[in-house]
Amino acid sequence: MRKSLRGKQIVACGTLVALLAATTAAPALAVTTNPLQRALDRVTAQGGAPGAEAVVTDHGRVTETRSGTGDLTTGKPYPHDAKFRVGSVTKTFVATVVLQLVADGKVQLDAPIERYLPGLVAGNGNDGRQITVRNLLQHTSGLYNYTDDVLTADPESLRHRGAEPGELVAIALQHPPLFAPGRGWSYSNTDYIVAGMLVEKVTGRSLATEIDRRIARPLGLRDTSLPGRGDEHLPAPHPRGYLSLGGPPADFTDFDPSTAGAAGGLVSSGRDLDTFFSALLAGRLLPAAQLAQMRRTVPAPTEPGADYGLGLIRRTLPDGTPYWGHDGGIFGFATLAGALDSGRAAAVSVNELPAPDGVQQNTETAFEIALARK
Template sequence: MRKLVAALTVAGLLGGTATVAEAKPSGKAALQEQLDALVGQFPAALASVSRGGRTESLVAGSARLGSRVPVPVDGRVRAGSNTKTFTAVVVLQLVAEGKVALDAPIERYLPGLVPGGSAITVRQLLQHTSGLPNYTEYLGLEDVAKLRHRYFEPHELLAVAFAHPAKFAPGTKWEYSNTNYVLAGLLVQRVTGRPVAEEITSRVIRKAGLRNTYWPAAGDEGIRGPHPQGYARSGGEVVDVTELDPSWGWAAGQLISTPGDLARFSRALLDGRLLPAAQLAEMRKTVDAPLAPGWRYGLGLFRVPLSCGGEFWGHGGDIHGFETRGGATDDGRAVGLAVTALPGTFGDGDQGAQAVLSAVDAAFCR
């Protein structure tokens, strides 16, 4: 769930593959080569690629560091900041229902909570143009061993953020801040009177038919079902962080999913199955996101250029143990990719992050 800084300086193990549906051998081989190349930088890589109504899932590496354990096909991983897109969809559904106004100040819905909230709109929260400080910069997440079992309430996260001054005047620039989406989650709860986890589950996960995506309940530190182990560096050592408390991510990064479900979610979103046309159009109104050339950000959604022309729409997520990337195109392609460590855990961070982005690009363009 990092800001993708390393990834976007532009974010002896067993290799294997399993196929849900056959694709052209040359394309499949090319993608498998990309996944195999990720092993070394990461213990394992998992991918799901859909086009023309056919889906194929591939894996590489080992599910457990130091052992030869097959990677579960389309295994579950921590989805990190992909959660933001789910949260944004719920907010936009509430806009469609007339319960939230995109250009109203957040003060209207969360009175007295946000410093300068009368000048910060709901749209600016979803688009990362609010100027609010990012609480994850001050939480001490670099010491994963210290915080991995720590439970956080959303208001604790906001207290960390609001102890620091705003980065810029609302609407004057773009800067990624997880604080925006904690507030978006609280907005959902205030308007609906229900937990954001419940709203995301009923309004998005079930509606999109995602069978392997869920919001971990309070105190749930494991990953249910088949999954690879996730690893992080702490105190100069690499540790298994598969079990951790994701509450510090909350509406900005708490979900667990699979590459296949993340691709299906992106496909359902672009196909108009989750939002009315007017709200999907608002979601796709972008501003420059200076993380990499050509990247732009809508409302919980990146627009990313492809080397073969065109672009895909998606998000991505970085959380201790896992990095996920992918999205969908308007012409029917969808990709989900996951690796089982953050870039830099086992090698050069910039190289690892770029390798993941290159693999996603290759999956779309092959």
């Protein structure tokens, strides 16, 4: 999940955590005329991240650029067609499924969540009768972000913990709402945990099954899946995922991602993310009416330069070209993914989070170069 795309550390399930990163000896930058390669090398050789990858898809042509290592123990390079944890990019998948249910007439965007999950959101001033499905997908519900509590713990204590969605919602409901529904904007992973529960209640199937049958299989996304509780291992090929806690980078590849769940637990690849965002913006996953709703944005005051739709962020490249996408961070991995309306798509992944301060800015620059480069 995530907290911010620019200017802040994306960490674990989306909460800003002030952690010191270790300084490690970095190799010199290789001489290259490829601007994307140079940008990724700045992420690794200068920034200190172990490895990074950019996958660009433009009208069926796929290019992959890699830098650094996927395994600090063996020194193996960042693997080709790598699978990794995508964090809050999960939210765009979940919002797409919910909007498909809206198109099917099974969910109404402006209906209260109480209609579908009676009694779930109640207490301490939280009222599911006042919070709509749109509020959840748009982060205008006012619900407290449960990860602000969960991530105060030592990461190692969370490695095998896992959680059920209802448990995560209960953590959030220990706090009063941040504002009345629809009267503010605040990024809350709780919103998407509830949205995932909505999908399961309405369909009678798991969220993982619905993402697979409604998105992954129709688009041929072979690397995309939502792990269940206790499923701690990444499928091969994958880089190791690292985090820095004031000492040498620690391997945090294997852990139970159900603490992120519908808000950030998805596994995918750069190629799959490109295919997904291109297909989404081209109208292959949603009817025109629902895609238009997804692209209706509200200001995101804590996210400079960003407007938030329904699980979809609108930003602009340095030349002013708008793009749509999402970023994500979870222990060991940071991801940025999105597409232009023209269909060109890019996904950049880095296998360290938390990471040194310079890594995030360099990663964002690499992503902008990947998406804009002709």
